[in-house]
Amino acid sequence: MGEEPATREPEMSDAGSDEELEIPTPMMEQGSHDGSIRKGCDPCSQTQRSKLQHRRARINQQINKEMRMRAGAENLFRATTNNKVKETVALELSFVNSNLQLLKEELEELNSNMEVYQTESEAINVPMIPLGLKETKEVDLTVPLKDYICEHYGEDSSLFEKEINEFMELRQAMRTPSRNEAGLELLVEYYNQLYYLDQRFFPTHRTLGVHFHWYDSLTGVPSCQRALAFEKGSVLFNVGALYTQMGARQDRSAAAGIDRAIDAFQRAAGAFNYLKDNFSNAPSLDMSGTSLCMLVRLMIAQVQECVFERVTLTTQDTHFTSQLQVAQEAARVSDVYSLVLQTMSQPLVKDYVPFSWASMVQVKTEHFRALSHYYAAVALCDHTQSIDEEECDEEGEKALLQLHVSNPAGPPLSQVLRDPEERRKLGKAHLRRAVIRHEEAMRVHGLCKILRKMDILQEVLSFMHKRSLDKYSEMDREDDFDETAEAPEIHSQTQQKPDIIPPNFSTVPVTDIFQRLGPLSVFCARARWGPVRVVCLQRGEGGLGLTVRGDSPVLVAGVVSGGCAEEAGLREGDYIVAVDGEDCKWAKHGEVVHNLKSCSDRGVELSVITLHTHDTLVERRSVMLSPNRDKENTWQRTMGGAKGQSSASLLNWNRKKNRGGGGFTKRLGSTFSLPFGNLRDSESMY
Secondary structure (H helix, E strand, O other): OOOOOOEOOOEEEEOOOOOOEEOOOOOOOOOOOOOOOOOOOOOOOOOHHHHHHHHHHHHHHHHHHHHHHHHHHHHHHHHOOOHHHHHHHHHHHHHHHHHHHHHHHHHHHHHOOOHHHOOOOOOOOOOOOOOOOOOEOOOOOHHHHHHHHHHHHOOOHHHHHHHHHHHHHHHHHHOOOOOOHHHHHHHHHHHHHHHHHHHHHOOOOOOOOOOEEEEOOOOOOEEEEOOHHHHHHHHHHHHHHHHHHHHHOOOOOOHHHHHHHHHHHHHHHHHHHHHHHHEEOOOOHHHOHHHHHHHHHHHHHHHHHHHHHHHHHHOOOOOHHHHHHHHHHHHHHHHHHHHHHHHHOOHHHHOOOOHHHHHHHHHHHHHHHHHHHHHHHHHHHOOOOOOOOOOOOHHHHHHHHOOEOOOOOOOOHHHHHHOHHHHHHHHHHHHHHHHHHHHHHHHHHHHOHHHHOOHHHHHHHHHHHHHHHHHHHHHOOOOOOOOOOOOOOEOOOOOOOOOOOOOOHHHOOOOOOOHHHOOOOOOOOOOOEOOOEEEEEOOEOOEOOEEEEOOOOEEEEEEOOOOHHHHHOOOOOOEEEEEOOEEOOOOOHHHHHHHHHOOEOOEEEEEEEOEOOHHHHHHHHHHHHOOOOOHHHHHHHHHOOHHHOOHHHHHOOOOOOOOOOEEOEOOOOOOEEOOOOOOOOOEEEO
């Protein structure tokens, strides 16, 4: 009943398609595009991950259905004045809301199912938090693209069925990426192709009439927008989500696996951070600024946890300063998880993040704080009897002085370092803090039903608690009547600060699927030109009477006054798109020159087009005559005059501006090498 309540205004938009990547200039001839060879996973595969994703998709569809029913019932409830109908509709609404709550709880449980994404290794590691992929509906672009090709480009759309089908197959494959580098390349390839799709088919003054449907990653709430930026943002989100799954599945019992996990989580943080900084007006909560900020901090915390695991793995010696460094690494992990917990407690995120995620973050905050006290105690206690003069050097004293946030009560630390009994007392105080923190972690763990099902987490927490308790019992003496002092907190420090690695889209070079339409410098959705004109030139005593510049496509830079070119109707600023019926949109300067020179006595037939605005032609001519003509500035100055818009408004499409009811905004103007034909210094006159 009623319309689908998925569309939200304003639409998600980005300030341009000039992402931080370099897509190679498509220099291939017509018909030479072989298409993508990347494929998605088999939708019918029965792996644990695919089963989980299938269940998520099914629940998303059910949530969508229930929300449509609720919207219709609410509309009917507001519209009717019949009390009997109102009572019936109110009862229906209560059932629908109940079903929605059950579905959301089931989806939350699926999102909390972290074990499916973890490594299959038998090594015992604390589980990481991965993200499930955003689901999307199928979109049929066939009719809209064909209509636009006919209307805007004046081409026979039936000749582009291969390209349209190829793009549709790429989108279908993108919905089920494999959990490896091939899956990432598939997503990035589709993301890069969206740049070309936007340039070719999405003008600033209208929409293509296509609706993109995506489901929220955590709640399953559907969203629908016409802005292509919504599609781009959702794909970019899935790039980050796939990185989290790859990071979680690494075997962290070896240094190589830890390094791969660190790289994956840093790239996930980069993808989410890029999405947060470059896109706005997100219609779904998972891509809102606050949620993305939380995800970035969560990924950084998981990187820091991996750094701690690598330090403990590579620190085999039991040297005093080495153990203190491990203690400070553990304190650093606890601090960053504490920051994540604060972010998850914000009003907009608190009710959105799964309870199991918040519980897991709180467990890790307490767990690693306990480990920091444990390793500090080990450094102090295990060397009580074996400490020698070499270990009492300035390095050990300096490390101990920097260990605590505040100085502990009692004698100076320099004296504690040399007094075995004082070291034992301080170590015992740290062990007491460790046991208390371990018990708090186990308490929080026990409050979450989903975490209680994670056997490996239960095993890790129990083992670490028992280890600290046994160590405390070992240090406790029957004749120790002194009250255990309160150990200060450990000062956090790390050997490796996490990096936020932004996505590098240029790692997956793509060729414009619709390149047969012509070079983007002219044949794009932003440019408007008149119909193709056929001009017949007959060589006279002074030649053909025209000057050409550049290539792909070749531009008529000048027409000799009174010459045959002027008499035939050729104008300065025309683009040559065919010579004697042979398409030359992608032709080089030399090729067109050769064809013009080799024309017979009967003359030559040119097919030309003219951009509508005079300013564009003047700007393009001035650019060509200038000594410095880099590609990006040429495009900006050439296209900037269209419809009276500035170059920035055309290069950065829809910056903070609606497109057909709104658009997804890319805030930052990034560097991007635009794919269009080079302008040459040479000038040829005929």
